Amino acid sequence: MKLSRGIFLFFLTLVFASTAFAAEFSDNFDDQKLDPNYWSVIESDHGSLQEVGGGVDMYVPNGISGFTGIASKCQVVGDFDIQADFELTTFNTYWSSASLQVQSADKKNQALIYVSISKDSKRHYESPYIKDGVQRMPFGYYTPDLWAPVNEFDGLKNGKLRLVRQGSQITSYYFHNDEWQHLTTNDVFDQPGTVSLSIAGSMNNPTVSVIWDNYSAKSGQLSGCEEPTKTVAIEVRHSINPRNKGVIPVVILGTADFDATTIDPGTVLFGKTGIEAAAVKSNFTDVDSDGYVDLLVHFKTEESGIQCGDKAVHLTGTTFDQKKIIGTDSIKTAGCQQCKKSVRKRAAI
Ligand SMILES: [Ca+2]
Ligand SMILES: [Ca+2]
Ligand SMILES: [Ca+2]
Incomplete structure (x- = not known):
């Protein structure tokens, strides 16, 4: 039984x-x-x-x-x-x-x-x-x-x-x-x-x-349906050099209809498709001084999967009460000419 x-x-x-x-x-x-x-x-x-x-x-x-x-x-x-x-x-x-x-x-x-x-x-x-x-x-x-x-x-x-x-x-x-x-x-x-x-x-x-x-x-x-997701505003404030060994700071913006402090920072992933890198550092702070607390998260560039010429990045995560969030932002890659030159030089040798 x-x-x-x-x-x-x-x-x-x-x-x-x-x-x-x-x-x-x-x-x-x-x-x-x-x-x-x-x-x-x-x-x-x-x-x-x-x-x-x-x-x-x-x-x-x-x-x-x-x-x-x-x-x-x-x-x-x-x-x-x-x-x-x-x-x-x-x-x-x-x-x-x-x-x-x-x-x-x-x-x-x-x-x-x-x-x-x-x-x-x-x-x-x-x-x-x-x-x-x-x-x-x-x-x-x-x-x-x-x-x-x-x-x-x-x-x-x-x-x-x-x-x-x-x-x-x-x-x-x-x-x-x-x-x-x-x-x-x-x-x-x-x-x-x-x-x-x-x-x-x-x-x-x-x-x-x-x-x-x-x-x-x-x-x-x-x-019987897709799990509802909340689209949130994110900002990558600098161009990204894919060869850089540093971190990429990303802001998830709090707004009148989204409380950024509900995000569980441990669930946030970021990169080329939004599932690549986990946050190495995070803190809740009002980055843009608009009165709404934002979540500032840092990701390792080398884990992000971002490549020269990529035009957009994605972020996914979950709130403490299990609601999915997604966000996307446009980016510019930097330091990529250098990549091409060194590749060409190596090819010539
Ligand atoms: Ca609708
Ligand atoms: Ca309405
Ligand atoms: Ca804010």
Whole structure:
């Protein structure tokens, strides 16, 4: 019995070793491109979407029963806490909705929370779910705010949706009056799940458009996708002489949205491809005096793999909480004419 459990755990480790990691995945949708490593467009029936203006802008045109959305490539495994912000930019009709959903791979189980506007112009949240292929009755809640057409109430266009799983219990929350409001808790499923953000508009309704932002998924594990990496700014401040026996100082810059002190200096590698040299010296200091602490690291030139004529260098590393970082900078090599001359001289002899 013990042996078979050991073998099972061993294979489980093999299955998950290549793709699963304990992590928080987040996307602020700020780089104008929906990253294909992390998202796919699930279905776009008359709707359209794009990452633009700092969010994912989804749109279903006037008078059409339509749908559009994105699904995560990462599957959430085990307990999770998933959140996303929405902005209802054009949205004033019943039977239109913006949904956060998590679904098992076999699609037999799913939990979702959605926001819509009721006939009496109130914001309305519901949290139906499907278990073993059977749709369960939703539990709905009308916010006490009187909700006239959304465009007249700028402050109320924005909101947040959240799904939390513990074991097989999934709880839905929406954000109201400055705190998370519990909507419903149901026994749904404990298998890995794919997360989606979507909108729907129904026939005879005006345009529906919603912007999603600040997605985050904390999960026991994430699997089936590339491990998210944070791109950091690095600076190599001098030209590099590949024949030099000295060290190359590299600054990893702290910024308003990256705290350089979270980097574990022992994990940082640098060079031609970013995996060559380990740091021989490191210290946290504000190198450029901008008020953000930077990490200054030194690498041995001879270990960096940099050759005459190389135009870029790369750096990789991990934060103390296991998030991967990557950085790249352009460089100039120096002392290389000398190399060529001495090679030619030797060749002539
Ligand atoms: Ca993006
Ligand atoms: Ca954003
Ligand atoms: Ca700094």
